[in-house]
Amino acid sequence: xxxxxxxxxxxxxxxxxxxxxxxxxxxxxxxxxxxxxxxxxxxxxxxxxxxxxxxxxxxxxxxxxxxxxxxxxxxxxxxxxxxxxxxxxxxxxxxxxxxxxxxxxxxxxxxxxxxxxxxxxxxxxxxxxxxxxxxxxxxxxxxxxxxxxxxxxxxxxxxxxxxxxxxxxxxxxxxxxxxxxxxxxxxxxxxxxxxxxxxxxxxxxxxxxxxxxxxxxxxxxxxxxxxxxxxxxxxxxxxxxxxxxxxxxxxxxxxxxxxxxxxxxxxxxxxxxx
Numbered sequence: 382x383x384x385x386x387x388x389x390x391x392x393x394x395x396x397x398x399x400x401x402x403x404x405x406x407x408x409x410x411x412x413x414x415x416x417x418x419x420x421x422x423x424x425x426x427x428x429x430x431x432x433x434x435x436x437x438x439x440x441x442x443x444x445x446x447x448x449x450x451x452x453x454x455x456x457x458x459x460x461x462x463x464x465x466x467x468x469x470x471x472x473x474x475x476x477x478x479x480x481x482x483x484x485x486x487x488x489x490x491x492x493x494x495x496x497x498x499x500x501x502x503x504x505x506x507x508x509x510x511x512x513x514x515x516x517x518x519x520x521x522x523x524x525x526x527x528x529x530x531x532x533x534x535x536x537x538x539x540x541x542x543x544x545x546x547x548x549x550x551x552x553x554x555x556x557x558x559x560x561x562x563x564x565x566x567x568x569x570x571x572x573x574x575x576x577x578x579x580x581x582x583x584x585x586x587x588x589x590x591x592x593x594x595x596x597x598x599x600x601x602x603x604x605x606x607x608x609x610x611x612x613x614x615x616x617x618x619x620x621x622x623x624x625x626x627x628x629x630x631x632x633x634x635x636x637x638x639x640x641x642x643x644x645x646x647x648x649x650x651x652x653x654x655x
Contacts, residue, residue: 399465403632421507424451428501452488459485472637480506530620537616545609549576552602559595580606
């Protein structure tokens with residue numbers, strides 16, 4: 382394949398749509414994102430209202446029409462996003478592409494499965510785009526920093542979760558032996574559930590130890606819980622401090638990737654011209 386074919390610019394109308402929909406550094410792009418955020422919030426608010434029985438009985442038809450109005454708007458926006466990139470399938474399968482699709486599917490599914498339109502609250506995930514706007518106003522680093530930090534800490538978090546799983550298994554089994562079935566610890570899985578609830582300091586209170594030894598073990602688990610909760614926070618915090626850097630909101634027109642350096646001319650992922 383001729384490498385220059387990748388650099389052939391899209392038509393003028395595609396470039397214009399791409400600049401408005403994907404770019405947050407231009408006035409038009411920023412205004413579009415702000416308007417989009419308000420539409421998302423309003424659409425979610427309508428779903429909330431429609432779930433209230435008294436409001437639904439009186440204004441159900443109006444709210445149903447409004448839900449479809451927002452869905453059609455977001456459907457048009459989704460189609461425009463696909464049309465403004467060189468590889469629509471790549472964008473459709475990307476993180477934001479899947480979220481955009483899930484934001485409109487529940488309304489259409491409600492035609493086949495009544496009640497699924499309440500899943501429209503998933504549209505709130507689209508507010509992740511707000512990080513690109515806040516980046517411009519210097520209030521917060523771009524979401525790329527958080528993603529990078531979480532990805533960098535995933536192995537440490539996995540080891541930590543494995544250690545916690547081992548601890549609650551041992552603690553649950555021990556409590557099953559100490560308390561027994563007559564005091565609510567009917568089996569080892571139930572005892573492990575109690576250990577998880579206790580270790581995380583949730584404390585539902587549906588199961589509690591009765592014997593002095595059981596209470597002593599429970600006390601140790603509670604104290605350990607305070608220390609354990611701080612571990613993942615520290616891991617992610619360290620990775621965040623490493624990941625903080627100045628990134629651009631420029632979106633690649635080829636692969637829809639973000640997180641480029643401010644002075645980047647070519648995409649770091651597919652080498653397309655920005």
